[in-house]
Amino acid sequence: MSEWKNLIVEGLWKNNPALVQLLGLCPLLAVTATLVNGLGLGLATTLVLVGSNITVSLVRTIVRNEIRIPVFVMVIAAFVTIVQLLMNAFIYDLYLTLGIFIPLIVTNCAIIGRAEAYASKNPVLPAALDGAMMGAGFTVVLVILGGMREILGSGSLLAGADRLFGPIAANWTISLYTTEHPFLLAILPPGAFLGMGLLIAVKNIIDAKLATHQQPAEKTVTRIRVTSES
Amino acid sequence: MKLTLSSSPHLHSHRDTSQIMRWVMIAMIPGLTSQIYFFGWGVVVQLLLATVTALITEAGILALRKKNIERHLSDYSAVLTACLLAVSIPPTLPWWMTIIGAFFAIAIVKQLYGGLGYNLFNPAMVAYVVLLISFPAAMTQWAPAAQGGTTMSFTDSAFLIFTGFTQSGMDSTQLTNLVDGVTSATPLDYVKTGLTQSLTYTELLSSDLFRNSGPFQSSAVGWAWVSIAYLLGGLLLLQRRVISWHIPGSMVLSVLIFSSSLYLLDGDRFASPLFHLINGSVLFGAFFIATDPVSASTTPKGRVIFGVLIGFWIIVIRNFGGYPDAVAFAVIIMNMAVPLIDYYTRPRTYGHKKGKV
Numbered sequence: 346m347s348e349w350k351n352l353i354v355e356g357l358w359k360n361n362p363a364l365v366q367l368l369g370l371c372p373l374l375a376v377t378a379t380l381v382n383g384l385g386l387g388l389a390t391t392l393v394l395v396g397s398n399i400t401v402s403l404v405r406t407i408v409r410n411e412i413r414i415p416v417f418v419m420v421i422a423a424f425v426t427i428v429q430l431l432m433n434a435f436i437y438d439l440y441l442t443l444g445i446f447i448p449l450i451v452t453n454c455a456i457i458g459r460a461e462a463y464a465s466k467n468p469v470l471p472a473a474l475d476g477a478m479m480g481a482g483f484t485v486v487l488v489i490l491g492g493m494r495e496i497l498g499s500g501s502l503l504a505g506a507d508r509l510f511g512p513i514a515a516n517w518t519i520s521l522y523t524t525e526h527p528f529l530l531a532i533l534p535p536g537a538f539l540g541m542g543l544l545i546a547v548k549n550i551i552d553a554k555l556a557t558h559q560q561p562a563e564k565t566v567t568r569i570r571v572t573s574e575s
Numbered sequence: 576m577k578l579t580l581s582s583s584p585h586l587h588s589h590r591d592t593s594q595i596m597r598w599v600m601i602a603m604i605p606g607l608t609s610q611i612y613f614f615g616w617g618v619v620v621q622l623l624l625a626t627v628t629a630l631i632t633e634a635g636i637l638a639l640r641k642k643n644i645e646r647h648l649s650d651y652s653a654v655l656t657a658c659l660l661a662v663s664i665p666p667t668l669p670w671w672m673t674i675i676g677a678f679f680a681i682a683i684v685k686q687l688y689g690g691l692g693y694n695l696f697n698p699a700m701v702a703y704v705v706l707l708i709s710f711p712a713a714m715t716q717w718a719p720a721a722q723g724g725t726t727m728s729f730t731d732s733a734f735l736i737f738t739g740f741t742q743s744g745m746d747s748t749q750l751t752n753l754v755d756g757v758t759s760a761t762p763l764d765y766v767k768t769g770l771t772q773s774l775t776y777t778e779l780l781s782s783d784l785f786r787n788s789g790p791f792q793s794s795a796v797g798w799a800w801v802s803i804a805y806l807l808g809g810l811l812l813l814q815r816r817v818i819s820w821h822i823p824g825s826m827v828l829s830v831l832i833f834s835s836s837l838y839l840l841d842g843d844r845f846a847s848p849l850f851h852l853i854n855g856s857v858l859f860g861a862f863f864i865a866t867d868p869v870s871a872s873t874t875p876k877g878r879v880i881f882g883v884l885i886g887f888w889i890i891v892i893r894n895f896g897g898y899p900d901a902v903a904f905a906v907i908i909m910n911m912a913v914p915l916i917d918y919y920t921r922p923r924t925y926g927h928k929k930g931k932v
Binding site for chain 1: 669672675683705708709710711712713
């Protein structure tokens with residue numbers, strides 16, 4: 346069981362693809378202008394991750410080592426195509442909003458990274474869980490960053506939720522404040538980088554706090570003899 | 576007799592950081608006075624607002640970083656940053672934008688990089704750019720340089736900044752229209768818009784904005800006087816040896832050279848060198864912004880390269896970019912190049928052969 350727990354902690358926190366590995370930054374920074382866009386891309390990435398991890402794990406014994414990377418890329422591309430077609434069919438508005446960033450999931454290093462580092466060396470179930478947890482970790486960061494930028498940049502939250510959840514979500518949008526002068530920086534790419542930097546900083550602060558709580562620093566006093574008496 | 580042994584350098588300037596910062600602020604007085612004269616008391620309100628925000632932010636972050644608050648605050652660097660920001664922004668800017676700007680300058684641009692001496696970028700200019708790209712409408716709304724002095728009282732300016740309305744209930748757009756009908760405020764902005772509408776530079780110069788029947792009649796003349804006042808302050812800094820001639824000299828010269836070459840190429844599509852020099856913040860930037868000892872190049876040769884390239888970018892962005900003025904962008908671009916410039920222009924160390932690092 347500890348292996349499973351370990352996978353969850355790794356994906357969501359310790360080895361978070363966005364905050365620690367810093368993988369997949371291009372979609373992360375490009376689509377997180379609103380929370381819903383972030384969530385949509387996060388879910389799509391998670392689906393691809395789980396699918397590719399399962400498939401790679403299934404074929405790991407047949408695929409020769411020399412050609413593994415092309416095989417992984419083909420597997421990932423196949424899943425991205427599936428996800429793209431599904432989104433085109435069922436959530437067309439979000440599909441239009443995310444645009445080029447859906448096919449670009451193929452190039453998300455986090456996915457091939459997990460296929461190479463974990464799925465190709467482990468059985469199916471752990472590989473699936475690893476994919477799901479890495480995807481969840483990525484999605485959480487996308488959602489938080491998207492939420493931050495949406496609140497600062499347009500003063501709303503969950504704008505366009507109906508694109509992802511259908512007509513029932515049409516009035517989910519929370520309008521926090523209205524202003525003549527929205528803080529455009531948050532919506533623009535520099536805002537994404539600043540927000541990302543701040544999130545990483547917050548994670549590092551929490552990690553540092555956790556480290557001091559778990560291991561109270563051992564008091565090792567090394568005294569240097571300065572005189573012959575003391 | 577007591578002989579003391581100390582390590583080099585044995586000869587050092589008797590100025591500390593706070594004295595340099597204070598000299599820069601003293602040198603800003605002529606420019607500041609002219610700005611108050613032409614643009615009203617709003618400048619002073621912004622100055623106070625930015626300074627208070629900068630000091631509070633600096634103190635807060637120093638406390639978080641467990642540094643000596645009193646010692647770091649008394650080096651006046653935060654105050655200077657606030658002053659530089661306050662004179663760059665429109666005097667009628669809403670109060671919370673000024674606060675965002677000053678907070679950003681100190682917290683993100685200065686303290687997150689490690690405080691004074693470690694910041695890669697000029698804090699005031701990054702804050703200015705952040706405000707400009709975040710609130711383009713408010714940041715380009717300069718009231719016209721009023722004829723013969725201020726038309727708004729101090730309380731009216733404060734009311735306008737804090738509530739968006741003067742005491743008599745007019746907002747800034749109405750005011751701008753009232754004074755002399757020029758809404759697109761700065762001459763730079765006006766000429767840039769006109770040129771994109773395929774008017775020629777000569778045609779634009781004959782507009783109301785530039786019509787001039789007395790020394791203080793038109794808005795453009797007001798801007799020129801502000802620039803000249805900052806030039807005077809800058810010369811004082813040079814005379815006091817607070818800054819060296821390398822950066823301002825090369826920057827002004829390069830603005831003149833690049834703008835004259837464009838002007839000679841096509842005098843209808845590009846503004847004259849003199850127009851580029853006295854409008855916008857070229858002179859202010861050359862003496863007060865680009866010379867920031869932390870974020871500018873440190874070697875003499877490097878400073879010349881730094882200044883020349885800032886001038887180059889100013890002319891390129893002003894003529895071919897989207898924004899009317901470009902000093903802040905140019906300075907930030909060149910701030911990024913400073914480590915490289917410094918690396919390649921390291922002076923020869925005494926006793927070492929040239930070319931060997």
